[in-house]
Amino acid sequence: MTFKSVLGVATALTLVAGSAALAETITIATVNNGDMIRMQGYTDDFTAKTGHTVEWVTLEENVLRQRVTTDISTKGGAFDIMTIGMYETPIWGSNGWLVALDDLSADYDAGDILPAMAGGLSHDGTLYAAPFYGESSMVMYRTDLMEKAGLEMPAAPSWSFIAKAAREMTDRDNGINGICLRGKAGWGEGGAFITAMSNSFGARWFDEDWNAQFDTREWSDTLNFFVNMMSDSGPAGYATNGFNENLSLFQQGKCGMWIDATVAASFVTNPNDSTVADKVGFALAPDNGMGVRSNWLWAWALAIPAGTQKEAAAKQFIEWATSKDYIELVAANEGWANVPPGARTSLYENANYKDVPFAQMTLDSILSADPTNSTVDPSPYVGIQFAAIPEFAGIATEVSQEFSAVYAGQQSVEDALAKAQALTNDAMEAAGYR
Amino acid sequence: MARAVSNRRRAINTALAWAVGLLIFFPILWTILTSFKTEGQAIADPPVFLFFDWTLENYAIVQERSNYMRFLMNSIIIAGGSTLLGIIVGVPAAWSMAFVPSRRTKDILMWMLSTKMLPAVGVLYPIYLLFIQLGLLDSRLGLVIVLMLINLPIIIWMLYTYFKEIPGEILEAARMDGASLGKEILYILTPMAIPGIASTILLNIILAWNEAFWTLNLTAAKAGPLTAFIASYSSPEGLFYAKLSAASTMAIAPILILGWFSQKQLVRGLTFGAVK
Numbered sequence: 001m002t003f004k005s006v007l008g009v010a011t012a013l014t015l016v017a018g019s020a021a022l023a024e025t026i027t028i029a030t031v032n033n034g035d036m037i038r039m040q041g042y043t044d045d046f047t048a049k050t051g052h053t054v055e056w057v058t059l060e061e062n063v064l065r066q067r068v069t070t071d072i073s074t075k076g077g078a079f080d081i082m083t084i085g086m087y088e089t090p091i092w093g094s095n096g097w098l099v100a101l102d103d104l105s106a107d108y109d110a111g112d113i114l115p116a117m118a119g120g121l122s123h124d125g126t127l128y129a130a131p132f133y134g135e136s137s138m139v140m141y142r143t144d145l146m147e148k149a150g151l152e153m154p155a156a157p158s159w160s161f162i163a164k165a166a167r168e169m170t171d172r173d174n175g176i177n178g179i180c181l182r183g184k185a186g187w188g189e190g191g192a193f194i195t196a197m198s199n200s201f202g203a204r205w206f207d208e209d210w211n212a213q214f215d216t217r218e219w220s221d222t223l224n225f226f227v228n229m230m231s232d233s234g235p236a237g238y239a240t241n242g243f244n245e246n247l248s249l250f251q252q253g254k255c256g257m258w259i260d261a262t263v264a265a266s267f268v269t270n271p272n273d274s275t276v277a278d279k280v281g282f283a284l285a286p287d288n289g290m291g292v293r294s295n296w297l298w299a300w301a302l303a304i305p306a307g308t309q310k311e312a313a314a315k316q317f318i319e320w321a322t323s324k325d326y327i328e329l330v331a332a333n334e335g336w337a338n339v340p341p342g343a344r345t346s347l348y349e350n351a352n353y354k355d356v357p358f359a360q361m362t363l364d365s366i367l368s369a370d371p372t373n374s375t376v377d378p379s380p381y382v383g384i385q386f387a388a389i390p391e392f393a394g395i396a397t398e399v400s401q402e403f404s405a406v407y408a409g410q411q412s413v414e415d416a417l418a419k420a421q422a423l424t425n426d427a428m429e430a431a432g433y434r
Numbered sequence: 435m436a437r438a439v440s441n442r443r444r445a446i447n448t449a450l451a452w453a454v455g456l457l458i459f460f461p462i463l464w465t466i467l468t469s470f471k472t473e474g475q476a477i478a479d480p481p482v483f484l485f486f487d488w489t490l491e492n493y494a495i496v497q498e499r500s501n502y503m504r505f506l507m508n509s510i511i512i513a514g515g516s517t518l519l520g521i522i523v524g525v526p527a528a529w530s531m532a533f534v535p536s537r538r539t540k541d542i543l544m545w546m547l548s549t550k551m552l553p554a555v556g557v558l559y560p561i562y563l564l565f566i567q568l569g570l571l572d573s574r575l576g577l578v579i580v581l582m583l584i585n586l587p588i589i590i591w592m593l594y595t596y597f598k599e600i601p602g603e604i605l606e607a608a609r610m611d612g613a614s615l616g617k618e619i620l621y622i623l624t625p626m627a628i629p630g631i632a633s634t635i636l637l638n639i640i641l642a643w644n645e646a647f648w649t650l651n652l653t654a655a656k657a658g659p660l661t662a663f664i665a666s667y668s669s670p671e672g673l674f675y676a677k678l679s680a681a682s683t684m685a686i687a688p689i690l691i692l693g694w695f696s697q698k699q700l701v702r703g704l705t706f707g708a709v710k
Contacts, residue, residue: 027655032669037499055655058666063650070558070651076566078654189670243671248477251673261671273474273673 023051024313026080029068031061031300034266035133035340036083039321042329046320052313061188072097072305080314084129084303086120086371090388092303093123099304099311101127101318108319112344117299120371120382129301130322133263134342136365137196137295139283140250140268141257142276145169145176149256156284159200159225159294162257166233169256178233180255181226183407184242187393190407191400192296192385193259198222200287200294204375205387205424210433212424214399214417223413227406239407251275259285261298262365265358266337282361284368290376296385297369299343342366395427462686468679469493476676492680500663502684509659509688511574512649513642516581517635520589523582525631528593529619533602543594546587554584554647565652572654580652581642588641589634596630597623629702636692636700643689660685 030036036058043054057079059067068082072092084092092098104110110118110127117131139157146153149168154161166178182193195205203218213219230238233256235249243260247267250258251274258264271277285295302321304314320326324346330339336352341362347353348363374384381387386396402416402423428434468476470488496502531539561580562571570576600623608622624631646661653662667674667681693700 029654032666032674033672040499057654057658057662059650059662060665060668061670063665063668067651070562074559074562074566076562076571078571244669244673247673248479251474252477252479254479263671267672 023053024310025053025055026310026313026317027055027057027078028081028083028302028317029057029059029064029079030083031064032058033263033300035263036300038330038334038338039132039326039340042326045329046317049320050313050316052316054317075305075307077305077307077309079305080308080310081302081304081317083132083300085301086297086299087383087386087388087393089121089129089301089303090123090382091390093126093128097306098128099306099308099314101130101304101315104130104315104319108323109346112324112346114343114345114366116297116366116369116371117301117343120297121299121301129299129303130318131299131301131343132322133340134297134299134366135262136297136342136362136369137193137260137285138262138265138361138365139257139259139285140265141165141281141283142169142253142255142279143281144279145256146281153281153283156293157286159286159288162259162286163225163229163232166229166257170233175254176256177235177249177254178256179229180235180241180246180249180258181230181238182242182246182260183230183234183238183404184240184245185397185401185404186242187386187396187400189242189400190404191396194222194226194400194403195396196285196296196385197226197294199292199374199376199384200285200290201225202288202290202292202376204377204379205392206379206381206428208378208380210380210428212421212428214421214424219417220413223403223406223417227413230407239404259294262342262358262362265362269337269357282358284361284365292374292376293368295365295369297366297371298385389433391427391431391433395424398423462690465679465686466683468676469683471676471679473673473676476679477673492676493684495677496667496680496684500666500681502663505658505660505663505685506688508574508657509643509661509685512577512581512657512659513639515574515578516585516642517638519578519582520586520638521631521635524586524589524593524634525619525624527590528597529623531590531594532597532600533605543591546590550584550587558651561648562652571652572657574657576652577649577657577659580648581645584645584648585638585641589638592634592637593627593630596627596634599630600626629699632696632699633702636696640689640693 040056040058047053064083065088068079068084069088070076071078072082089098093100101110113131114134117134118127121127121129121131139153139162141153146165146169149165151165151168153165162179168178170176170178182190184190198204198219201218201222203216203222204213207213235241235254241249243264246255246258246260247264249255250268253276265280265282268274268280269277285293287293302318304311304318308314322343324344327339327344327347331352336350337356339347339353341347341359348359353359369384371382371384379387381389386392399420402411402419405411406413406416425434467483469492470490471482471486472489472491475482475486531543565571565576568576570579604626605618605622608618613622644661646665649659649661650665653659664678664681664685667678
């Protein structure tokens, strides 16, 4: 054996040993939804490209939120990547709990992330989480029932049209409700919907001095409109209906309209699960002529907790999972309708994706949502269906419980708003905002 | 003298017992049935009961997506280990309270029970920080210790109740024959309290198996038991009821079978001393 070949073998062995030493196992906490589960199935592709392996911890959304909050606030280090949303990211970023994603590779093309998503996942202009998929909310309606009612859905409807169409489409004898909306207590359930709706009625959670605004006419108009419309045209027991309950009703042909997350479009148009898959149309979330629509903005994003020992590998994973290549990978194997939506501008410029029936309306909905300017009158907070302050989740859960009691007929709109006003001001005072 | 029970009354009692039994079992039965449906059938309105196209697809998906055996082994080790450790600590503690009581024994028993009234989330952060310091996060040993401590009041209370039924004179006689404390507990007390100890073990295995707060909050990828396995199939945004039902059925099957085979022992132990 020549000296050169010995040197070559030694170099190769060193490289192999080196790459083995660099290979890491990263632990990722994530939510159980279709896109995330699909990503888990493609983990081998990431391992083949980088040598790193992945261990998944999949939890229900609320359990995950509690679990990762405990871990990151105590610097537990149980996870190398956490799946978090637009609510947590700016708060945790400002606390210094997350690794800034400001040095992603040029190939990754961070500039391609939809500006609304990048804005909602940043603090002081620094990106702290990369969006895996994003969503807004929009109207999903039954084209056959709309036609039967002799109406035509505008691309950008008003609340008065929606209420009228809901009444016309309601057919109690045949179990059809004109409209299905979230009434379930919880800041991420009915609380998210009514907050986004209130924006379009000119309401806001706080004035610029952090005073609660539930004693205003705008909030009274919002809640009265919602309750009247749902009493006329909504399903029985809507006070306990959330996303899943309404999805089930819509898929079984029991709703004329449903205003909810844009990701639901792929469920209601899937013929394997939906009995009305070929009769669904889409429109922007309604407005009230005040310049703000009632759609929200949300993203499930991947973030790295500060202090992880595997930051480099974690960044590699985030670059892989939220890349254009990953979208191509899913499209090649499962079709364009199944790629994670709402994160990258290039997806909506792709000719193949334009053929997906709900793609354009999803993009239009996302683009029409502005978390930094979500209310008619100025407000001190960022967020559309939430205010990005740590106290909001607790306060909004209590407020939504008061509202759900109205939907269930247990108290009046006036009583609920008075209680919401008092409890919000108390909490804000205790937290030092007032 | 035994009271004569009429056939009519017996029939009513039997029917009532079956009705209550079925009512309690119905959610489990529904979960099992749903696990064999498609997602569409799982949410059908009106619901389909027995006449649907039964499928094993959900079980196949769950098997493919999750490492069931790892979760199962974690559950067995955590539930079994915490119960065993609890019995080792609980038997001497219950012996001393039953046979050598002090003026404060009743107070101590009540205090131990009162710890069960504290909401678990109230001590989540202190315990989480302790686990970080001790390197016990996401470890089976950590969960064995925590679940043992959580269930210890119940173990001691149950054993105390059974031990109180055993005449102290028998232990005194053993002592007079020269038995040491260890031998007294091991060879005299334990054999006499076997039904009580067995039912304590069974009940605590069930409690530890079903515990879903600490097992979710103190684990990540390695030590998660079957409660974490079920939690991974629950979703507020997407209808996965059939898959969730399949995961739930797989999670409860082992403990259901254990309970089925040991029900006589369990009932005997739980009613031990209740009727004189």
